[in-house]
Structures are given as structure tokens and as C-alpha cells.
Amino acid sequence: MNTKAEILATGDEIRSGALVDSNSAWIAERLEETGLFVTRHSCVGDDLQELTRVIEEISLRSSLAVVSGGLGPTSDDLTAQAAALAKQTEIVLFPEALAAVESFFQKMNRPMPPSNKKQAMLPRGSSVIDNPVGTAPGFALEINSCLFFFLPGVPREMKEMCRDSVLPRIERIQGPGQQINRIRTITTFGLSESQAAEELKDFDSRFKEIKLGYRTLFPEIQVKLYITGSDQQHLENLEQEAVEWLVHKLGRNIVSAEGKSLPEHTARLLVRRKATLALAESCTGGLLAHCLTSLAGSSEYFLLSAVTYSNQAKQKMLNVSPKTLAAYGAVSEETALEMARGVKEAAGSDYSLSTTGIAGPGGATPGKPVGTVCFGLATPSALTARTLCFNFADRKMNQKIFAFAGLDLLRRQFL
């Protein structure tokens, strides 16, 4: 039996439902990867009594716990106090924690508000966990026979601290010879979850030692392999075999067998070929450019996106002919082709991609319902157009599927 671990999320936003708790799922996956067995998640609000009670309960039930939230500078941040009460000790000033908070403000060139001093008041007996990206230091503390890790609720801070400090410490405690849990992620695009499950229905009988899971990160579907055992080499071979089987079954719908996203993978393909890209976006409104430029290193291949909403902008920026717009409309393959050609010429890029469509809720015309999108794609040697129609009722979902479908057209040029 593996060591039992629990997860606690704190805060009135989560308790009252104003905020969905995504921290706990992330923490659970990380803990299980180290070979721990997560038995329970709990969430309580900013209430000292409730918080103390649940910490006590966990301390008597499990060997390890990760707590997120309630380490901020305000009066409703009560986690350190509750931990001290549960351990029947007091909170005291930790000079190294105070120095860390102060140096954070110094780095930001801002004076430290007096209220932030509270963040360095931790239960006696704690060991401080460094926060490289925020003001709230975390702390580790043994209460009864349970080792608690207290981390901030801000996902980015919590994740960095988990990766940098908590997980390495857990791995040291767990030691070698433990159960190994491997999770392999394969990114797919173009199949629904049930279509993917249908394609892979023989998996379970073929790979009895692997559990198959699906996770929708709209519009991508991640296929996940959960592999558990004790022989590292055997698990690696098994994983390799299973991945090959998946690649065979899902074919071109596999974006990345290493779990990279479609934008990441497409960017990598362009960089590897030293090719440059320009975009002409109408219905995607800058989302395509944003998906690519939010990744570091995008200036290596990304030259320009002309987000041309108005017809005037399409004409002036992309040299789309007013006749084409009048004869075929802005949402047409003809316009998409001229947009792609126009932006390629303006940017002097090797490739270009254009989008023009109807994300909704308004804008539908007879024969062109909400969800219609036309793409233009220019490669060094060819210019092609493609029309697709999606059925999502939601503007943001339409924009996202339009952007990803466009990237997928581009990706398939390189297969």
C-alpha cells in the first residue's frame, strides 16, 4: 500500500463556488507521479475554526498533505494561524521569510506595505519554502504524524514551489525502490473524445498493465497513459510499444506524441525548417497570433499578423480587391486566398495563413451560418483555400476552434 496523501484547498472564493479549484487536480497528479496515493481532497473557507479542524483531521488520517491558499497579507489569510493552532504552538516571525518578502519588493522596486510582514509569521517549528515568483513564502510543518506543505493559492506560485521544493523533498522521502507511476501524454486534434475512444477500443485488452485516459483541453484531446509498476525498464518498453500502437491507430490526428500543444508543435516545425510565417486574421481576431507569440522564441519565425476586421483594413493592409469582397463577401474562399497572398507579400514570409469566418453570435447570412470559417494557406509553392463549418454555440469556442483548425492545416503541410 502506498503512503496516503491528502490535498486541502482553502479560501472563500473556492468554498462559495466563485472560483473553480484547479490547483487540487494539478497537485493530485504530481503527488501520484511520485508514487503517493491521494485519498481525499478537502476545501474550507477563510474560517479559523473550520481550517484548524480540517488540518487536525488530516494530521490524524494521512502521512502527507499539500495545502494551498490563505498565505496572503490580508486579514482573511488564516492558514499559518490555523496550522499553529492544530499543532498547539504559536506563530513567530521567521527572519529568513521576512528577508525573502522584502527582497521580492526590492526586486519589484516597490516599498513593502507593512501588512506584508504578516507573511513572515509562521508556526514555530516550520521550515520555510522559498517562493521565487511571489511574496508569500510557503512552509513545511509536521503536525501529529503528517508532514504538511503549505503553499500559496495563486496557481503559478503554487506550481513553481511544488516543482522546486515540495516534489524533490517528497522524492527524497519516498526513496528508491518505490512504485513508479508514469504518465505519458499524447496530443490529438480533429477527433472527439468518443471518436478517439472508439478508435482505441482494443487498447485495454492489448495493454492490460496500462490505464488509458482522456482529457479535453478544448479543442485538443489529450490521450493519457497511466503506467504503474516497479521495473523502470519494463515500463519504458511498455510505454514505447503503446505509443507506437496509438500512432498507428490515430495517424495524422496525432499532433505530438510528447504532449506538446498544436501551437508549440507547429512553431517547432517552422523553426526547424527556418521558415517564416505571416497571418491575416479576421474572425480569429488576433487569437492565432497570440497562440504563437505567447511562446518564447516566436520572433524566430513570426513576422506579422494583420488582424483586419473591417473591409477597409482588408483592402488597405492586404490588398484584397473591393470587387472580390463585393462579389463573394468577406467570408469566402476567394477573400481568404487574397488575404493569404496579400499578407505573404507584405511580410515577405515563406508561409502565410488567413482566417475569415463567423464566430457569432451575430453575423450569420443565408448559406453562411455561425461557425463557418474559410482559410487561405500560402506555402512557398502553392496557394489553397478551405472552408469548414463548426457547430459550437459559443463565440470563444468558435474562435478557438477556428485558430486551431487553421494551425492544423499548416501543420499538415509538414507531414
Added chain:
Amino acid sequence: MNTKAEILATGDEIRSGALVDSNSAWIAERLEETGLFVTRHSCVGDDLQELTRVIEEISLRSSLAVVSGGLGPTSDDLTAQAAALAKQTEIVLFPEALAAVESFFQKMNRPMPPSNKKQAMLPRGSSVIDNPVGTAPGFALEINSCLFFFLPGVPREMKEMCRDSVLPRIERIQGPGQQINRIRTITTFGLSESQAAEELKDFDSRFKEIKLGYRTLFPEIQVKLYITGSDQQHLENLEQEAVEWLVHKLGRNIVSAEGKSLPEHTARLLVRRKATLALAESCTGGLLAHCLTSLAGSSEYFLLSAVTYSNQAKQKMLNVSPKTLAAYGAVSEETALEMARGVKEAAGSDYSLSTTGIAGPGGATPGKPVGTVCFGLATPSALTARTLCFNFADRKMNQKIFAFAGLDLLRRQFL
């Protein structure tokens, strides 16, 4: 004190972190709207002992609970059995539940697999909750002095059954004259959470009946007022008074006293003035355009964003002079001004905003560290530039704060 309620999510996918539990937040919000006070959420996996134990614990702690998950036909669906164990009774066949499952399959024109009969086996003493959209009937059951509602984990089924059956039943129990819970959200930009808390430190002594909370939706900070009482008119007056006090204290840092986001609010200001906007984005890489165009109705005011990453694109699309680029560099107020002027002319817009900066991780030059951003802002009557420097280590955070800081410059034109 309001009646205490709890929420329990079950299932190995949530326990292990493969799936983020969004049901519990939804249920919490609905329960609090009825005047109940949600004290705790819990989650356990498909383990009969754990499940029974947590149901017992809740039954001794709270008056009402909503449980989701574990009502399916497979062997790891154990909720009914655990509820029976917690109540020290047995599961028996409920003919009306069986009839409902059978009629569901009939409606779908599919034969009922024998395994689905299990879904009609419920703890003795339950009352069946109809499931209009799936096979799993729910059930209500009193255990100790707690009334439990057991619902399926599929969000669509859970929500329909909550709305149709559970919430009306709770409202009947709660009766009239119940506690009212109001939540008011005020959006701020430009202060950190601790700066906002410092400005508002007198709030608690001034408005004793209101609980103040903060929520960081980076880079915005939402200030939240949690107002509880029984006299609707009194609460409304109190809320109004508190909002006026906040507006006085936080001044121009308040984006929207109705909780609108900075992009939403800025869009509304433009539409109200029938003004049009064009953008020239370098470091924000399309994110500014995306923030605005992801909102419905953006074509009313949004004409164009030229996402010009390369110098060539800045020259060709925006008419930025090569001399300016050579003399001052791409990240300079001089370039930002020419970008703003260029895109305003190209689009024929009333306003324009440009961004050029260094989001990192690469790209820093002496005197221009990562986090530096220059804005150009053109109004119908003036052209101004502004340089800001932020200290986030993260590319995505820099892009986001650059985009929002730019929008905030535009918003303040209308104050």
C-alpha cells in the same frame, strides 16, 4: 447562523487529478443562493470504505449535503452502497427507478444492458430523484440528521436534476424570510492586492455587516463584498453605501463598479461614444486584439490590429521610418508614436494604441530590461507616448500586463 451544507465529489478521475472538479463550485454557488452556508467540499475516489466514512462524517457535521458521482452501472460506482452502509441499511430495488432507466433506453431506441438494472438499487428509505437527461436516477436520503442529495457526476445531468428537483426542494425547506446572500464585485486595475487592502483597511470597522474579499484575476484585482442579512432593502442601501466608499478610496483604479473586466469596460466606453479603434501591436503579439475581439459586438468599434513583429512589417504596414528604428530602436517611444500614427491613418480610426516592448525571456538590451514597454496613444486630438517597466519573470504575464496597461491608458482618456 445559516444552515450548514457540504458538497462531496466522488470518483477516481477527480481524486487522482485527471479531471478538474467543476461540479462542486457550481453546486456551492447554487446552494449559497438559496441562503445555505457551504462549509466544506470533499472529494474521495471509488473506494467503498473511504466513501462510507466521508458520508458518515458529513452526516454528523452538517444539515444538508449534495453528492455528485458514482451512480453509474459499473462496478466502481459505489455511492448507493456507501450511503446504505452509512445509514446502516441495505440497498433494494426501487421499481419506479427501474421504470425510469428502462424508459430512458426506450426513448433512445436502445436495449437496456442488464448492468443498468444496478442503477435502480438504492438505499432503503430513499426518495428517487428523476433524471430527465441520463440513465442514472438520483436519490435523497436522510442519514443521521443530514439530508443528502445524491446526483450523477456528469455535469449536464447533475445540473438539470439540481435545478428541477433539488433546489426547489431546498427552497421549500428553507421557507420564506430566509437569509439573503449578496455578492458585489468591483474591478480594479493598477494596485496590488496588498496595496488595495492597505487603502481599504478601515472598511471592516466602518461596514461591520459586510465581509470584504479580494480575488486576483491577473492583472486585475476584484474587490468583493459579501453581504448577508434578511432585509433586502437594508442590504441594498448598505451595498450602495459601501460601493460609494470604495469608489472614493480607490478612485481611478476602479475600472468597473459592476465587476466588468477592463476589456469589456473599455469596449463599452468606445461603443457609447461611437468611436473606432485600431491597434499596432509588437510585444503584445495579438493579445490586445484578442482581448477585445473575444467579446461579442467588437466589430462595432474595432477596425484593425497590425501585429508587426518584424521591423519590415512595422515599416511596410505602419509606415514607421527606418531612421526612427535605427536611431531609437524598435522599443522606444519614438517608434510607438509612429506605430500609433501609422495604424490610425491606415484604418481611419478615431483612436489608436500601439505597444512595443520586451516580454522576455530574451530581447533585453542595456537600459531596456525585460518588462519594458512603450505605448503610443492617438486620440482624435492628440498623440502621446508612455513608457512603463514591469518586473514579472514570465513572458505570458508580461504580455498580459502590457495589454491591460495599454487598455488602461485608453480607458483613462474617457474619465
